[in-house]
Amino acid sequence: MSINMDVITDISVALGKILYYFLESLLYKIIPKTKKNVAGEIVLITGAGSGLGRQLAIHFARLGAILVLWDINQEGNTETCSLAKENGGEKVFPYTCDCSNRQEVYRVADQVRKEVGDVTILINNAGIATGKFFLDIPDHMVEKSFLVNAISHFWTCKAFLPAMIKANHGHLVCISSIAGVCGINGLSDYSASKFAAFGFAESLFFELTMVKKTEVKTTIVCPHFINTGMFEGCTSKYPFLLPILEQEYVAKKIVNAILEEQVYLMMPKFLYIILILKQIISPKMLMALGEYLGVDTCMVSFKGRKKANELQTETEGKHQ
Numbered sequence: 001m002s003i004n005m006d007v008i009t010d011i012s013v014a015l016g017k018i019l020y021y022f023l024e025s026l027l028y029k030i031i032p033k034t035k036k037n038v039a040g041e042i043v044l045i046t047g048a049g050s051g052l053g054r055q056l057a058i059h060f061a062r063l064g065a066i067l068v069l070w071d072i073n074q075e076g077n078t079e080t081c082s083l084a085k086e087n088g089g090e091k092v093f094p095y096t097c098d099c100s101n102r103q104e105v106y107r108v109a110d111q112v113r114k115e116v117g118d119v120t121i122l123i124n125n126a127g128i129a130t131g132k133f134f135l136d137i138p139d140h141m142v143e144k145s146f147l148v149n150a151i152s153h154f155w156t157c158k159a160f161l162p163a164m165i166k167a168n169h170g171h172l173v174c175i176s177s178i179a180g181v182c183g184i185n186g187l188s189d190y191s192a193s194k195f196a197a198f199g200f201a202e203s204l205f206f207e208l209t210m211v212k213k214t215e216v217k218t219t220i221v222c223p224h225f226i227n228t229g230m231f232e233g234c235t236s237k238y239p240f241l242l243p244i245l246e247q248e249y250v251a252k253k254i255v256n257a258i259l260e261e262q263v264y265l266m267m268p269k270f271l272y273i274i275l276i277l278k279q280i281i282s283p284k285m286l287m288a289l290g291e292y293l294g295v296d297t298c299m300v301s302f303k304g305r306k307k308a309n310e311l312q313t314e315t316e317g318k319h320q
Contacts, residue, residue, distance in 0.1 A: 035259035039064030044112065044119045046099050046156065047126030049076030051228035052175070054083065055251035056123060061089030063255075068112055068119060070097040070126070091116075099126045100147035102155045109159035118163040121258065123173040124153045124197070129190040129230050142189045149193035153200055164216045165208075171217040173258060174201035178224045181266075181275060198222065205263060219257050223250050223267040241270050 043060045047053040049071030057067055061084040069084070071077035074096045081094040093116050097108040112119065128148050130141050157172065164170025179187050180194030198220060205218035226245045245267060257265040266272055 033260040035256075036261065038121065038259065040066065041120045042066045042068060042117055043121040043123065044068040044070065044156075044160070045123045045125055046070045046097075046152070048080050048094075049073040050080070051230065052226060052247055052250060052254075053123075053125045054080045055247045056125065056254060057084045057089075057092075058087045059251050059255045061085070061087045061092065064088070064090075065121070066091040066116065067093065068116055069094040070099065070108065072096065072098045072126075099152035099156070100144060105152065105155040106159055109156070113163075118167070119160040120164065120169060121171040121173065122156060122160050123175070124156055124201075125173075125175045126152060127175065127177075127190075127194075127230070129187065131186060131190075133186055134188040137189055145189040146193045146196065149190065150196035150200065153197055157204065161204075161216070165211075165213050168213050168215045170215075171219065171258060171261075172201065172204060173219045173254070174198065174221065175254075176201070176220060176222045178222055178266075178271060181222055181271075182278060217258075217261045218263055219254075219261070219265060220263065221254055221257065221265045221267075222271065223265075224271065226250050241268075243268060 038060065043065045045053050045056050045060075045067070048057050048069035050073070053069075053071070054076075057069055057080050060067060067081075067084055067089055069077050069080055069092065071080075071094075074094075077094045077096065081092050084092045093112070095108050095112065098104050126148055128145060130137050130145065153174065161170070161172070164172075174197055176198040177190070177194040178184070179191040180198040182191075184191050201218060201220045205220075208214070208216050208218065223245055224242050226247060228247060250267060253265060253267055266275075
């Protein structure tokens with residue numbers, strides 16, 4: 001009898017919490033959350049030398065944050081530093097760092113702690129895409145995709161999360177992708193690595209909640225393809241449903257999600273419908289939907305392969 005009562009109690013508590021959080025989420029849809037102040041927060045952005053990382057740096061500079069910019073491209077990173085300062089950034093610290101190299105991540109992280117302080121907002125944004133069909137991807141580029149897009153998140157979080165946990169204050173931001181929740185034709189290595197990044201970030205969110213470090217926030221971002229050099233030339237058959245997103249728009253949405261401490265951000269909102277359909281319809285129906293939306297053919301005209309080929313050549317040169 002006591003066992004049955006325990007079961008009933010557990011179910012009642014669970015249902016009560018589900019109802020509470022459901023009503024809370026509805027309330028926040030009507031009344032937006034109060035945005036937190038990030039002035040003086042130390043914000044580290046990986047992949048800051050161009051694209052989305054650069055736009056995020058500019059936005060946080062305007063908000064008075066202390067910026068730490070990481071990129072393997074020193075020239076691009078220096079340019080981002082200048083732009084951030086032009087947009088109000090008073091304290092901007094650029095560092096050259098190859099996020100795929102664990103020892104280098106730890107070394108530069110130590111340098112950041114000594115020269116700037118403990119990072120309080122970590123944005124794992126660095127990413128690469130080969131844009132090739134599976135059998136055409138060189139082995140070392142498969143490894144590189146995982147090292148940059150997913151495994152680097154382990155090293156950056158190991159470097160900066162302990163201080164956040166100790167202070168019970170911080171924010172982890174994972175830039176995943178639509179390819180991190182739905183497999184995409186022609187992006188097998190990119191998609192798999194972004195799935196890994198999503199899973200890691202979500203696991204950390206639950207882990208931090210379980211150990212009651214609820215003031216260390218998590219935001220996981222899954223946008224459709226962004227108009228950056230990485231996805232240059234990628235097109236959408238029906239842009240009113242799945243548009244190719246502009247960097248400025250995405251950066252603004254991400255910053256807002258961080259300020260409102262949203263856990264999940266998917267862009268556009270039509271992605272939420274696709275995810276629901278993915279769970280309830282057959283794979284053939286999903287393929288038909290993908291064909292209708294142009295997702296199955298978007299990589300065929302992926303001019304961003306030129307960028308990937310340049311990266312491949314550069315990487316091969318380093319291996320020789």
